[in-house]
Amino acid sequence: MEFESDTDIDRRLGERLKAARQRHGLTLDELAQRTGVSRAMISRIERGESSPTATVLVRLGSGLGLSLSALLEDEAGTGPLSRRASQPVWRDPASGYLRRNVSPRGTGSSFEIVEVELPGGAEVRLDSAAGAPTLDQQIWVLRGRLDLTVEGTSHALAEGDCLQMHLRGPITYRNPGAEPVRYAVILTAGSGTFPGHAA
Structure with missing residues (x-):
């Protein structure tokens, strides 16, 4: 896109x-x-x-x-197939990370998939508004290494590693290497109706 x-x-x-x-x-x-x-x-x-x-x-x-996805793309549904060429992409002006909304919209699915590329040495810290509900998500590293700090607990993820979490607080994504890290974020919740830490 x-x-x-x-x-x-x-x-x-x-x-x-x-x-x-x-x-x-x-x-x-x-x-x-x-x-x-x-x-x-x-x-x-x-x-x-x-x-x-x-x-x-x-x-x-x-x-x-x-969700962040709901803010970054049109509300109109795409049907059951989401072609890569039409998937919404956005670059964070602070960290430079590139975020792609992979999942089709408007299907009623309880899953959302986001693909992220975080530049070498970059870091992003995300935190929901006060009182936001717990978010269930998994981080799957597709290429490179990713350091995550989830509510004070650190995880060093290598290529192929997948971390599941029930997120209730802040999370920090950090790329410890010089090359970009690419990872997928899989969230479970109603489409467009939940707070999103997907970075």
């Missing part, structure tokens, strides 16, 4: 966040209190004037009951 311009992505993200906030009947101040993201930052994101990082998007999404 071809990348959208940063301006287009920021505008679309802002529109989706604002629509989701309004559906929940939340003011900017209420969403800020719920997520720990400042009112000013939320306002800039909604206007398409800021390129939010994965850390910020996860907190906002979890505060609205939305």
